[in-house]
Amino acid sequence: MTAAKIPSQVVFVIDDDASMRDAVSRLLNAVGLTVQTFASAREFLAGRLPDVPGCAVLDVRLPGLSGLDLQREMVERGIHIPVIFITGHGDIPMSVQAMKAGAVEFLTKPFRDQDLLDAVRSGIQLDRQGRKERAELAELRDGLRQLTPREREVMSLVVAGLLNKQIALRLGTSEKTIKIHRSHVMQKMRADSLADLVRMSQKLGIETT
Amino acid sequence: MDQIDDKSLELERLPHSKSKLDQKASKRAPDELEQQVNERTTQLSAINTQLINEIAERERAEIELTLVKDELAADLKTMLRLHELSTRLLKSTELQPLLEEILNATIELLQADFGNVQLCNPQSKALEIVAQRGFKQDFLDYFSSVDEDSAACGRAMQQRRRVIIDDVETDPDFAPHREIAASAGFRGVQFTPLFSRSAEPLGMISTHFRQPHHPSEHDCRFMDLYAHLAAEFIERKRAEERLRRNEIYLAEGQRLSHTASWAWNVSTGEVYWSAELFRIYGLDPDKQRPGYPEILEYIHPEDRARVQTTFEDAVREQKDYQLAYRVVWSNGTIRHVNNLAHPVFNERGTLLEYVGTTIDTTERVQAEERVRKAYERVDMILESISDNFFGLDKEGRFTFFNKHAAAQMRTLGRDPDALIGRVAWEEFPDMPNKENVLRVLSEHVVIVDEVYYAPLEEWVENHMYPSSDGGLVSFQKYITERKRTEEELRKTQAELAHVTRVTTLGELTVSIAHEVNQPLGAIVTNGHACLRLLSRTNPDIDEARRAVECMIADGIRASEVIKRIRGLLKKSRDGKSSCNINDNIREVLALTAGELTKNGINVRAELAHGLPYVIADRVQIQQVVLNLILNSKEAMSGAGWQPRELLIRSEQAGPEIVVTVTDTGVGIARENRESIFVPFFTSKEGGLGFGLSISQTIVEAHGGRLWTKPGHNGQGTTFKFSLPTGDNFR
Numbered sequence: 001m002t003a004a005k006i007p008s009q010v011v012f013v014i015d016d017d018a019s020m021r022d023a024v025s026r027l028l029n030a031v032g033l034t035v036q037t038f039a040s041a042r043e044f045l046a047g048r049l050p051d052v053p054g055c056a057v058l059d060v061r062l063p064g065l066s067g068l069d070l071q072r073e074m075v076e077r078g079i080h081i082p083v084i085f086i087t088g089h090g091d092i093p094m095s096v097q098a099m100k101a102g103a104v105e106f107l108t109k110p111f112r113d114q115d116l117l118d119a120v121r122s123g124i125q126l127d128r129q130g131r132k133e134r135a136e137l138a139e140l141r142d143g144l145r146q147l148t149p150r151e152r153e154v155m156s157l158v159v160a161g162l163l164n165k166q167i168a169l170r171l172g173t174s175e176k177t178i179k180i181h182r183s184h185v186m187q188k189m190r191a192d193s194l195a196d197l198v199r200m201s202q203k204l205g206i207e208t209t
Numbered sequence: 210m211d212q213i214d215d216k217s218l219e220l221e222r223l224p225h226s227k228s229k230l231d232q233k234a235s236k237r238a239p240d241e242l243e244q245q246v247n248e249r250t251t252q253l254s255a256i257n258t259q260l261i262n263e264i265a266e267r268e269r270a271e272i273e274l275t276l277v278k279d280e281l282a283a284d285l286k287t288m289l290r291l292h293e294l295s296t297r298l299l300k301s302t303e304l305q306p307l308l309e310e311i312l313n314a315t316i317e318l319l320q321a322d323f324g325n326v327q328l329c330n331p332q333s334k335a336l337e338i339v340a341q342r343g344f345k346q347d348f349l350d351y352f353s354s355v356d357e358d359s360a361a362c363g364r365a366m367q368q369r370r371r372v373i374i375d376d377v378e379t380d381p382d383f384a385p386h387r388e389i390a391a392s393a394g395f396r397g398v399q400f401t402p403l404f405s406r407s408a409e410p411l412g413m414i415s416t417h418f419r420q421p422h423h424p425s426e427h428d429c430r431f432m433d434l435y436a437h438l439a440a441e442f443i444e445r446k447r448a449e450e451r452l453r454r455n456e457i458y459l460a461e462g463q464r465l466s467h468t469a470s471w472a473w474n475v476s477t478g479e480v481y482w483s484a485e486l487f488r489i490y491g492l493d494p495d496k497q498r499p500g501y502p503e504i505l506e507y508i509h510p511e512d513r514a515r516v517q518t519t520f521e522d523a524v525r526e527q528k529d530y531q532l533a534y535r536v537v538w539s540n541g542t543i544r545h546v547n548n549l550a551h552p553v554f555n556e557r558g559t560l561l562e563y564v565g566t567t568i569d570t571t572e573r574v575q576a577e578e579r580v581r582k583a584y585e586r587v588d589m590i591l592e593s594i595s596d597n598f599f600g601l602d603k604e605g606r607f608t609f610f611n612k613h614a615a616a617q618m619r620t621l622g623r624d625p626d627a628l629i630g631r632v633a634w635e636e637f638p639d640m641p642n643k644e645n646v647l648r649v650l651s652e653h654v655v656i657v658d659e660v661y662y663a664p665l666e667e668w669v670e671n672h673m674y675p676s677s678d679g680g681l682v683s684f685q686k687y688i689t690e691r692k693r694t695e696e697e698l699r700k701t702q703a704e705l706a707h708v709t710r711v712t713t714l715g716e717l718t719v720s721i722a723h724e725v726n727q728p729l730g731a732i733v734t735n736g737h738a739c740l741r742l743l744s745r746t747n748p749d750i751d752e753a754r755r756a757v758e759c760m761i762a763d764g765i766r767a768s769e770v771i772k773r774i775r776g777l778l779k780k781s782r783d784g785k786s787s788c789n790i791n792d793n794i795r796e797v798l799a800l801t802a803g804e805l806t807k808n809g810i811n812v813r814a815e816l817a818h819g820l821p822y823v824i825a826d827r828v829q830i831q832q833v834v835l836n837l838i839l840n841s842k843e844a845m846s847g848a849g850w851q852p853r854e855l856l857i858r859s860e861q862a863g864p865e866i867v868v869t870v871t872d873t874g875v876g877i878a879r880e881n882r883e884s885i886f887v888p889f890f891t892s893k894e895g896g897l898g899f900g901l902s903i904s905q906t907i908v909e910a911h912g913g914r915l916w917t918k919p920g921h922n923g924q925g926t927t928f929k930f931s932l933p934t935g936d937n938f939r
Contacts, residue, residue: 017727017731019727019728019731019759019762019763019766020727020730020731020734022731022735022759023730023731023732023734023735023738023756023759024734026734026735026738026742026752026755026756026759027734027735027737027738027741029738029752030738030741030742030745030749030752031741061723061806061807063806063809064809086730088722088723088726088727088730109726109727109729109730109733109734110726110729110730110732110733110734111730111733111734112737113734113737113738113740113741116734
């Protein structure tokens with residue numbers, strides 16, 4: 001990896017064992033992946049990470065902050081990089097904990113190369129997906145923020161499946177006024193259809209009343 | 210006298226004849242008369258002359274007579290003095306006053322002004338002034354002791370004759386002493402040496418004169434008489450002194466040796482008893498002096514008849530005899546005596562007397578009795594002890610076997626009686642502890658050893674003590690049974706140590722598996738990478754080579770971990786060898802690094818450089834270190850426990866190497882401090898409770914010590930163990 005060229009994707013390898021770190025790095029390089037290595041969790045957290053899709057390959061047992069601790073810390077800091085755990089001694093409770101916390105994969109050393117590569121690929125895919133979803137959600141929230149309080153009211157009743165007439169009655173106004181609000185809502189939320197708006201409201205977690 | 214009387218008669222006659230002439234002249238003529246007168250005058254004149262001559266002669270004779278008379282009187286006085294002195298000599302006991310008297314007599318005889326008497330010191334042979342008259346202290350000091358060859362008196366002694374110096378001012382021989390002579394105020398001197406009858410030099414009488422003087426022959430003769438008298442007296446005094454001393458010595462000797470002497474005159478029955486004999490018989494010399502057969506009264510009734518028979522037979526046969534018997538004192542005290550006597554005959558062969566010695570042997574008899582009893586007791590003890598007991602003299606020759614030792618010799622096909630006086634290692638060339646035996650004999654140290662003696666098929670323990678005569682005594686026990694038990698115990702302990710080790714390692718399994726798995730994981734991954742690098746359309750050979758190099762390095766790494774574990778898992782075969790304590794500590798640290806990291810423990814090792822080697826069983830010592838490290842880890846792994854520091858240190862402390870393991874853990878509860886070394890005591894869940902007890906056994910088996918103390922400020926724990934350095938290992 002060079003600083004000049006921003007890669008399209010990157011794999012972060014965090015392992016205190018230098019030879020393991022090098023081996024994993026070599027394997028990923030061999031299939032054309034860009035790799036960034038760290039000897040400890042702190043080093044990783046302190047590093048400048050490129051804003052491209054990627055995933056992290058973490059040794060569960062790290063000196064200082066352990067792999068599981070790092071995973072938790074990443075969540076707390078809003079770092080959405082998918083995590084693949086590798087461990088020298090996979091014990092079930094630990095892997096369950098890791099998977100619950102959202103790990104992509106939990107691999108026990110020594111592992112098949114394909115397993116790691118598959119996990120890395122799906123991790124990157126997941127990240128890419130996640131990034132896309134997070135971008136969409138940001139757009140929706142942006143639209144939502146532009147709505148007036150009345151328009152929000154109207155929107156929540158619309159997605160709850162009420163007809164304009166019923167909404168007008170509920171809000172004590174005319175059906176025509178509701179129609180205008182509704183079209184503003186559709187416009188601001190950039191919704192193509194009612195179904196589209198319903199999906200959006202679900203994503204935003206708007207409660208139907 | 211007669212002559213004097215004759216002369217006086219003649220003189221008396223003279224006046225008578227003259228008167229006759231006068232009567233005749235009156236009757237004759239004047240011429241005739243004148244002629245007659247002339248004739249008569251001539252006659253008378255002649256007679257007168259004759260008379261005058263006679264008178265002169267007579268006066269001369271009278272003077273001579275007086276001189277002779279004086280001389281005779283002086284001689285008589287001298288003789289009387291001599292007689293008196295010799296009489297006194299017979300009575301006198303004191304040497305000093307008599308010598309002074311002789312000196313005075315001599316001074317008077319020679320009409321000298323001073324004088325002194327010197328005695329010859331029998332030891333130094335020097336002359337020492339013992340009596341003097343008229344000298345001042347400086348003279349006495351000057352001549353206090355004179356060697357035979359110095360001074361004129363020395364010369365007189367040496368030449369064995371009188372030396373007379375008429376005038377010290379002119380005599381060349383006296384030149385060295387003129388000053389002191391001048392100071393003392395004498396010019397003339399004579400030295401008369403004194404000799405014993407056997408010509409031994411005794412001393413010297415010297416007399417000194419203020420004016421130059423030469424004593425006359427006559428004086429010298431008398432001088433010789435005095436000298437002779439003095440010599441006799443000195444000699445007699447010396448002889449008396451010797452006799453007196455000998456008597457004292459004899460009496461003292463008799464008293465000390467409890468040996469008395471006696472004599473018994475056969476014909477008269479007269480007895481002589483020495484003082485010691487009275488003591489031996491408990492009698493008062495002033496009251497009782499029993500002869501024979503009264504003496505029998507004092508002899509023990511049981512011995513009396515035998516004494517009587519032996520004595521009377523000996524006397525009848527005129528033979529020597531010897532008797533041992535008991536004397537009974539009036540107060541019942543019994544003395545043991547030994548009596549030796551022999552007959553004394555005169556030149557005609559007639560038996561005169563018996564002389565004998567009587568020795569009081571009571572103390573000896575009693576001592577012998579005590580010794581005999583002591584021997585009996587010792588023999589009894591030696592015979593009753595179940596050990597083999599034997600003695601060697603300083604040359605290593607057998608001196609004694611008790612019955613067990615004798616039985617052992619017989620078991621070995623040897624006759625114990627024939628071995629007495631034979632050198633042990635020559636008789637038993639296969640003796641396994643000859644070196645120790647020689648050390649006891651040469652260095653006089655106590656040595657206890659354990660050896661296997663093949664001919665007996667037994668282990669024996671020898672306690673060898675140097676004995677006062679330079680030899681040794683040895684107690685020997687058969688310890689084969691004990692050895693077997695010990696061996697079993699040792700095996701059991703080794704087994705237990707092994708089990709504990711395996712258990713301890715079991716606790717480490719996860720960490721150790723990780724240690725091995727880490728390089729294995731890397732190897733596999735590198736292998737995969739390598740395959741991919743090679744199977745690309747454009748194979749990256751360089752990177753593939755690097756991958757393989759890494760694989761090799763990791764392979765070695767994995768095998769080292771396994772080797773380490775195997776080392777700890779294998780059964781120790783009590784193979785002590787010299788080893789470096791720091792290497793062992795590092796091995797264990799390598800093995801536990803993973804476990805300690807997992808528990809978030811910081812390890813600090815302060816291992817001293819240049820430590821001497823120790824004689825140790827590596828596996829066992831590593832087990833101790835491992836145990837202490839894991840205990841520390843345990844003490845610090847409570848949830849949220851901080852800080853987590855482990856310090857391991859090695860250092861030399863005198864003849865020992867001390868290893869310290871300090872942690873910052875929970876510490877040991879006060880009430881548990883005593884019990885942590887007790888087997889089955891454990892504060893750990895799932896712990897066997899053997900760790901520290903085994904560790905302690907191991908360390909002590911290496912001649913060291915394992916102990917604990919609370920850490921700083923009561924936090925944490927410090928364990929220490931010591932091992933003797935190789936030079937101090939026993």
